[in-house]
Amino acid sequence: MLRSNQRVPRRLAALAVGLAAVLAAPVGSAAAAAGQPAPPAAAAVAAAPAVAFPGNQVDYQYDSARLQMSATGGTTPYSWSAANLPTGLTINASTGLISGVLRGSGTRTVTVTAKDAVGATGSTTFTWRVIRDACPRC
Structure with missing residues (x-):
């Protein structure tokens, strides 16, 4: 039986694996070169008044x-x-x-x-x- 303090390392490990996958994903022109569509440009956000x-x-x-x-x-x-x-x-x-x-x-x-x-x-x-x-x- 797992204790609640044993779940934390598994969650951190899953987070680390997910973060590594995001960081390894090609972005922008590298994505286009890899044959993947480029992500949409971020919409310009007006500053608050x-x-x-x-x-x-x-x-x-x-x-x-x-x-x-x-x-x-x-x-x-x-x-x-x-x-x-x-x-x-x-x-x-x-x-x-x-x-x-x-x-x-x-x-x-x-x-x-x-x-x-x-x-x-x-x-x-x-x-x-x-x-x-x-x-x-x-």
């Missing part, structure tokens, strides 16, 4: 805010989302525009993510400080 860092933001409470996010790479169009935006702000999922009227105060660490047409994502993180105005209606 890279979301530009907008810099850390500082605004006053009750002010209007507008911040246009941008990205490069990936496959357009992008779908935008944001986590931990200051109270009163939203992001337009189609355009990446963050806008609204700042309602709260404090500092938030915001993460903005762009998802491209094939599902690859990229994101950036920055802080958004909202300063409480001593006289918001003066």
